[in-house]
Amino acid sequence: MITRRRLGRRDLGRGAAGLAAAALGAGTLAAPAIAQRRGGEVVIAQQAQPPSLDAATSSAQSSRNITLHIFETLFARDEAGNPMPDLAEGVNVSADGLTYTFPLRRGVKFHNGKVMTSADVKASLERYGRVGASAAIMRPVDAIETPDSNTVVVRLKEPSPGFIAGISSPRAPCAIIPAEEAAKAAGQIEIIGTGPFRFVEYRPDSHVKLARFEDYTQNTNFQARDGFGGRKTAYFDTVTIRFVPEAGARTAGLQTGELHVLEALAVPAAQRLRGDRNIRTYEMMPWAFQTLMLNHAQAPTANLAFRRALQAALDMEEIMAISTDGLFRLTHGWQHPGTTYFAGDVGKELYNLKDANRARALLREANYRGEEFIILTDSSFSNHKAAGEVAAEQLKAVGINVRLNVVDWPTAFNQRTRREGWHMWVLMFGIEPYEGPFNVVGFFSGQAPIQHERDPVIEDANRRLNTSLSEADRRQAVADFQRRMYDHAIAIKCGDVGIVQATRANIANYRPYRIPRMWDCWFT
Amino acid sequence: MLRYTLGRLLSAIPVLAVVSLVSFAIIALVPGDMASEMAGPSATAEELARLRAELGLDKPILERMVEWYGALLRGDLGQSVLLRRSVSEAILERLPVTLGLTFLALGFAIVLGVLAGMVAAVRANTWTDQGVMALALIGLSLPDFWLGLVFIWAFAVKLGWLPTGGYVPLAEDPLGWLRAMAMPAAALALTQMGLLARMTRASMLEVLRQDYVRTARAKGLPGWVVVGRHAGANVLVPVITVAGVSVGILLGGAVVIEQVFALPGVGRLIIGAIQRRDYPVIQGGLLLTATIFVLVNLVVDLLYAAVDPRVRYGR
Secondary structure, eight states: OOOEEEEOHHHHHHHSOOOOOEESSOOOSSOOSSOOOOOOEEEEEESSOOSOSOGGGOOOHHHHHHHHHHOOOSEEEOTTSOEEESSBSOEEEETTSOEEEEEBOTTOBOTTSOBOOHHHHHHHHHHHHHHOTTGGGGTTEEEEEEEETTEEEEEESSOOTTHHHHHTOSSSOOOOOOHHHHTSOTTOSOOOOSSSEEEEEEETTTEEEEEEOTTOOOOTTSSSEETTEESOOOOOSEEEEEEOOOHHHHHHHHHHTSOOEESOOOHHHHHHGGGOTTEEEEEEEEEEEEEEEEOTTSTTTTSHHHHHHHHHHOOHHHHHHHHHTTOEEOOOOSSOTTSTTOOTTTTGGGSSOOOHHHHHHHHHHTTOOOOEEEEEEESSSHHHHHHHHHHHHHHHHTTOEEEEEEEOHHHHHHHTTSSSSOSEEEEEEOHHHHHOSHHHHHHTSSSSOTTSSOOHHHHHHHHHHHHOSOHHHHHHHHHHHHHHHHHTTOEEEEEEEEEEEEEETTEESOOOOSSOOOSSOEEO | OHHHHHHHHHHHHHHHHHHHHHHHHHHHHSOOOHHHHHHOTTOOHHHHHHHHHHHTTTSOHHHHHHHHHHHHHTTOOOEETTTTEEHHHHHHHHHHHHHHHHHHHHHHHHHHHHHHHHHHHHTTTSHHHHHHHHHHHHHHHSOHHHHHHHHIIIIIIISOOSOSSOOOOTTTOHHHHHHHHHHHHHHHHHHHHHHHHHHHHHHHHHHHTSHHHHHHHHTTOOHHHIIIIIIHHHHHHHHHHHHHHHHHHHHHHHHHHHHHTTOOSHHHHHHHHHHHTOHHHHHHHHHHHHHHHHHHHHHHHHHHHHHOTTOOOOO
């Protein structure tokens, strides 16, 4: 007999990371006092066009900006980043952590008019295991059963405390789609979800257009929007997401009123527009980690003393100030402060040392003879390039023979999977810290860790994080991971990066989040 | 003439074959693929391998090359997984945008450039001449992407006359099309306008010194007839040569201008395909560009015969 315990929202919040999103000029979660107005055609601009609208298969920001308006998941993330039920009423987890029973919300309709059943959920979860961009979250699943049309039971082979965190993540959403679509290959589905907006058209290199789904089934378990979940209300008739690659053109479009919402606004532009009564800007901190990944498979970074010399030499304030145009905070943690798994001051004594003498002493200890040190970065993301350039100058100043290799993003991405050709890779780590500790720790462990050499302490921390049913044990695992990251200079964290989102002033009740959400806001 | 044209078209085949072969080889050497783009930065090696297999990117390069050429012989440029359509469809959808932009810019450049050059030549060594040539030099020196941004600031943000970007199909709304294309075409045209103005002035000055022009003036023809009809017709050959070269330059410039003004043209398609490593689209786009260059050169050569009775082909 299985002993069951019902997980409430509070329990789930503790089971995953939380995220404190600070916003200026943001509304509150409670129902707004100002009158809502239906109607209008809102236009968002984003830099890139989505590689796919098949939500499960893409972890690109440009995809989820769009797909999370169309698709929903069994569990979503709340405003603080904690998992919360969305298409599921909740979840019952057996005492041994092997059985997850999801009662589904009833009467939820897909955009094609069909009512969602457990068969659709089962097919969607199974498809995610085949084609999902984060398919590893389904690896512990042994079987998925549908005892009735409104219940889904997921049986795991081994306990997986990160399972709910995984299926609720917006990274590559584990979207629930009609069973007949779930049989199709990656990128081949019709874009049919259960979300507040339905897909209308996709004109590549131009825009995606969505329209309000009139038969949308609100989640009445909640009073208002909450992160990606809660009670969502669509007010706009249509949402058009335009792809505008040039930052200056996006800003100009916002100024003229052709564009109503920008997913991101450059900090200098935000400062310039501060006095414009027609525009509102919203700062969001933290958005991502700025990091410097290290390749342990090659000399000189294979040498611990050399890696410690890098750690000692760098001035994080300078790197962050230049690469973020001033929107940053200096934090050492490999989880965001205020979240469940934040490990406090662990490793803080080794963060932001900016001690050139110590660095030179460590270089002597490492017997460094001026071997070439390659910093791999890309010009596709301006902060990657700037952070690489500043780090390069700081490391040259302590006597390291640095070669800065600036390529485009796909090239850098490909290069980092190789054991040779790079020593340091500049990466802004965005969605993973928001998701919690699982993908952050996982990035440095497993069969192909980013540093290319498995570290026994990190492997053990990852194992404990992914198998222990005790939250205290999992938190200790994350603290041990963070201790090792600093003691062995596995990789280097520079700080937290923020972003600015912007809207026209006539958009009411907008609140910045991981995507520009177009539900629960309206034209005044 | 027909024989000459057919001969030129046939001689384009090896040119295009070499272009496609070289581009295939270059693309094969560039690191990265569309699986990386789709999977995101924290994808594991295992996830990437699975996605590559799903997209058919794990096949050897030679096998992919044979498949591509086989399809090409059947007139099929392949499929874009990311765009969910055939490459031919993707290109044909965007071709009107790029051709519209290029030829509108060419129209601006020829009309205004030739006119400015003729005025400068007729008023040679006056303030008008100096002013026109100074403007032409400025036009030649300014990068088109920078001009594009300045135009957006001036005509969209400050004056509010034109949209900051985006595209309206000509068939849907001709005025909207012109409003959307005016700034990008002007930004693109300015360099070529300067070039054409300088070149027209030089040719016109030479023509104006010819005996037949002196004769035309001596027999009392009005000045505009002498300049516009007698001299102007003889300036056409060098203008056509420069205009032919300009089409190529404008097509190249359109790649950048389409980015600045968010126009969904072929240039943006190719840039996006390069960023996403969408191989079939890159291949198809390059082949199309090479074909356009070959055709433009052919048209220019044929136009020589049309405007200059001394030029004859076919023997």
